[in-house]
Amino acid sequence: MDSMIVAAARLLATGDLLGALKRVALRNDAPALALRGIAMAQLGDLVRAKILLKAAARSFGSREPVPRARCVVAEAEIALVSRDLTWPAKTLTAAREVLEAHGDRLNAAHARHLEARRLLLVGHLDQAEQLLAGVDPTPFPPPLRTTHELVVGGIAIRRLRTGAARAALQRAENAAREAGIPALDAEVDSVSQVLKTPAARLIGRDKEQFLLLEEVEAVLTTDALVVDACRYVVRKGDMLVSLTTRPVLFALARALAERWPGDVSRNALVSRAFGAKEADESHRARLRVEIGRLRGELHRVADINATRDGFVFVPRHSQDVLILAPPVEEQHGEILAFLADGEAWSSSALAIAIGASPRTVQRALDTLSEKGKVQSFGRGPARRWTIPSLPGFPSTLLLPGPLPND
Known part of the structure; x- marks a missing residue:
């Protein structure tokens, strides 16, 4: 590889995009096309970047598998940034395996982190954790260490492990500062804001308050029966009942929780669950059926007893019933x-x-x-x-x- 390509690659690694482009702007060989594509991606011109990277991959061909795999990884990063989730994830996995087989440790690690970030984005947290299991970020350069800790922190945030999230984000901040790349500093700061901003509302008897993420974590470890309107589940300690696919049952559970320890009239439950203004006999019959189903789902954590006017929540082994709701509730x-x-x-x-x-x-x-x-x-x-x-x-x-x- 000639000295101009090496110099451009070093400048790209330190964030000097314009300096890198000056050295390869007029060249159309495969390494120059790849570097230009990466630089254009970091400058925000994703369309041009994809064109350049595809051209570079074609130029490298099958005889140069490692440079070609690097181009594929760069394409995958552009797809992730532009939220193109239809881009074939198996292609990225194959590129990572090529890089690992040829000893390109750092680019293989970068590909692994891209896979984990995509899995995190679509909620496959177990698979993301498995990808990072056993990965030691210590020998990585600062930018890659920052990426690693951001993924680790993101998983911890989504699992409501705020202590682990804070530790990971602090390590990410230290690595980003060492890297000296402003874009990394901004990304770490953006993720850290999640821990400083209200994440949910707590609704209880005669009270309502906003909660930070760590406070949400604390609520879920109490002995209270929690009706979680963020995830459509009812939980008490380690016991969890998911009603994600049962919106009518969850609507009934939340209505009962909102009036606890009082009861809720049948008319109010019909209106809440079925959207009917007045309850006729068919609505009452359907309500009895759905209440029976809800009793069956919640039998481990609560009873639902009939009263003269309607129904009432009777939590098992709990002294309180709480509702977790999004900070702002609206459709979609x-x-x-x-x-x-x-x-x-x-x-x-x-x-x-x-x-x-x-x-x-x-x-x-x-x-x-x-x-x-x-x-x-x-x-x-x-x-x-x-x-x-x-x-x-x-x-x-x-x-x-x-x-x-x-």
């Missing part, structure tokens, strides 16, 4: 949660991340667009969605992925 909150990261998402990528059908997500985006809460640019497959401004709360509890004891 999970979509707004993803868009809150400030990136431009396609509707297909949102569908993959949320686990819903593309048509369902598109209808939700159209509804939010009519209300002025989201905006789009581009047309057809290139259409991307963003929010006009970031909401004043983190999206952690609205994103997919298990909470403790799931």
Whole structure:
């Protein structure tokens, strides 16, 4: 490799993008195309970057597997940043395996972290942890150590392990400071804000308050029966009942929790669960069926007793019933949660991340667009969605992925 390519690569590693481009801007050989592609990606021109990296990969060909695999890893990073979740993840895995087989330890580690970041984004926390298991970041250069600790911290945040998250983010901050790259400092600061901003509302008897993430973690370790409207679960200590796929049952559980220790009338429960203004005999019959189903689901943590006017929650071995709700509750909150990261998402990528059908997500985006809460640019497959401004709360509890004891 000639001295100009080596100099450009070193400048890229230190964040001097313009200095790197000056050395390879007029060259069209494969190494120069790859470096230009990486530089353009870091400057934000992702479309041009993808074109350059694809051209570089073709130029390297099958006879130079390592440089070609590096180009694939760079393409994967661009796909992740641009929230193109349809980009084939198996291609990145194959590139990582090539790099590992040829002893390119640092680029293989970078590919592994990209895989983990994608898994984290779509809520596959166990798989992300398995990818990082046994990885020692100590010998990594500062930028790669920063990335590693950000992924570790992100997993801890999503699992509500705030102590581990703070420790990882402190290590990330130290590594970013050592790297001396402003973009890394900004990314660490952005993630750290999650721990400093209200993540949920706690609703109890005659009280309501905002909670930080560590306070949410503390609530979930108490003996109270918690109806979690962020994840659609009912929990008490280590016992958890998921009602994620049972919205009617969760609506009934929350209505009963809101009036505890009092009862809730049948008319109020029918209105809450079925959207009916008045309860006729068919609604009452359906209510009896759904209450029976809810009793069956919650039998380990609570009873539901009939009263003269309706039904009442009777928690087992708990002295309190609490509700955890998002800081701001509104329809399609999970979509707004993803868009809150400030990136431009396609509707297909949102569908993959949320686990819903593309048509369902598109209808939700159209509804939010009519209300002025989201905006789009581009047309057809290139259409991307963003929010006009970031909401004043983190999206952690609205994103997919298990909470403790799931």
